[in-house]
Amino acid sequence: MSEHTRLQIGKAALAQVDGSAADSVMHSLETIAPDVGKYILEFAFGDIYTRPVLDLKHREMITITSLLIQGDTAPQLDVHINGALNVGLTQEEIIETFIQCIPYIGFPKVLNAISTAKSVFVNRTA
Incomplete structure (x- = not known):
């Protein structure tokens, strides 16, 4: 599979999870580390999020748990x-x-x- 295809698949997978996040991630990294944004889209979302067996609900549950465990990941959480x-x-x-x-x-x-979640919940209802 070509890198271009992986990037497109990754963008599509991320769009299913959070449509605005793909553009935001790429934009925030484009002047300092554009390859990192590309790796996120190609690898994390293109290769991992699109694997069979787990649905997106399970993948996001695992992801928020992993971020919680790491600590100091409020923006990603x-x-x-x-x-x-x-x-x-x-x-x-x-x-x-x-x-x-x-x-x-x-x-x-x-x-x-929980504090991060509370902020997200409030912002989504505002």
Whole structure:
């Protein structure tokens, strides 16, 4: 598969999750690290998000959990909480996903993720 095709597939996959995010990602990186934006689209979305077996809801649930576990990822968590809502996860499912992580990673990271989610939820209803 050509890189151009991978890029187009990645853009289409990201558009299903968050239509404005693809352009935003590419634009934010174009003057400093355009290859990083391309890698995100080609690899993460073109190669990984389009694999069979898991649907986009499951992929976004895993993604927000992974970002929560890393900590200090509020901008990316914001994008993927929006994406999770866009592909059908509910606010309650997102919060429950975070609560499930408390015994394994602790309250501070979960509280930070809940704070980011609260901001996303408020902004989406405003």
